[in-house]
Amino acid sequence: MFRCRSRGVGAPPDMRIPAIRFTPLALIATGLLNATLLSAQQDYQAWPREPLSAQPNNNADRADPRIEKCLIDFLYDVEVPGEESGVLVFLGVKEGDLVEAEQLIAQVDDRDVRQGYRIAQYGKRAADARAEDDIEIVYSRAAAAVAREDWQEMEQAHLRVNKSTTENERRKAKLEYDRSKLAIEKAEKDRILAKLDADTKQAELDAAQIAVDKRRVLAPFTGVVLEVLRDEQEWVQPGEPIVRIAQLDTLKIDGFLYFDEYDPGEIDGCEVTVEVTAGRGRVHEATGRIVHVDPRAQPMGKRYRYRVRAEVANRQVKGRWLLQPKLPTTMTIHLGTGGESQVGDRRAPAK
Structure with a gap:
């Protein structure tokens, strides 16, 4: 036990300040209380007092997200069936042929x-x-x-x-x-x-x-014949696929972003530029737009990511489509070209 006695300056000899006693337990409690108050004050200062919508737009200062190794694929890839049974008396396409929408590709008797x-x-x-x-x-x-x-x-x-x-x-x-x-x-x-x-x-x-x-089998869209699954004079049943056709004038590109880097609301609807690496080091570019943001979060260690999908217009050069599915693809998303920021959210306190 400690005892401290003092006398006020200029005070009469009989006016004394009462003694203050400190115990080790009291000293520890006082230190913990001071630390708690200091931490609470720092958290209060770090927590924004206005909604996020009131903060200045910093999209111009942020780099556009660039996603490497995206997945580029056909927008539609279907096996076209016959609707009625009978002998296949006509088959007018072969693998690799380009077909137009509503073009006759096969005929049942x-x-x-x-x-x-x-x-x-x-x-x-x-x-x-x-x-x-x-x-x-x-x-x-x-x-x-x-x-x-x-x-x-x-x-x-x-x-x-x-x-x-x-x-x-x-x-x-x-x-x-x-x-x-x-x-x-x-x-x-x-x-x-x-x-x-x-x-x-x-x-x-x-x-x-x-x-x-x-009994007429028509191409459902403009595309390319990937496979021919039946031959002429062969008997076909209803629902059996005859040819496989994929759409090439529009392609889909899937990529992933992290929640702690980009909010889904600012990504949805944005314009994109994709770069596809072709043969001999050539890089082809195309433009499109984000058409879907997956609402499901995917855990990646301690972080969470979400999938985004864009659709881009393909074009032909000398009779061949410029962009090919499954090739290495990079997608750049241009912020501020269609997405909207979240309104009314509060940022979590800095750790």
Whole structure:
């Protein structure tokens, strides 16, 4: 135990300051308290008091991310199947051929469905002719006019000369007139039914056309034939692939960035420049844009990364595509050309 006594300057001899006693435990507690207060003060000073959106934009001072060893590949790579079974009577492509969208590349035997299409055509023509025919309506109207005149003449003759016509004759004339009016309505309804029948025949014709089209194998997009999986005169089943086609006018490039370096919000939608190393050290460039930022984080040791995907337009030079999938590729993302920074976040205190 320590004891300290002191006397105030100029104080009377009988006015003394009480003794202060310090124990080792008290000294340790005091030191820990001072250290805690100092650390809290430093954290408070390091923590920003305004949202991130209020901070100045430093994109101009930051280097654009450059991703080495990106993965460049086909945007679409599909095996094109046949939709109906039959003999493959035509195969118009070979490996390496360039094809346009909707180009005919194969044909399954369609003789039977073409005959069905011709039958549907004739049925549609006959139905259209019946729907356009109004002879019955015209005749019924003319017959009704004559029947009305006959009935009215009988009534007038009966009024002029009593008993010149019998009651039975007048009733028959009135009945004939009423029948003629109903014949008009029937002719009009028959024409409506004929038009509905024409619509039915049109649906049958459309179904026959679909049956013909399903035996035609078309290129789904502009691309290149990678593989031919069937031969002419070979029997194919529905769903079996016939050729494999890949799209080359647009390619996709995947790369990875780290969360602690670039926020996904400032990357999404940005313009990119890719450099593809070709043969003999040549480097081809192309431009595109970020189209997707993967929301899933991937742990890499103590850090986390995320995948970004860009699409770039390819072009042909002397009949050959300039960019080739699977080649070494570098992608540079140009900040501030489409992405948006996060708003309202707070930065973690510096460690």
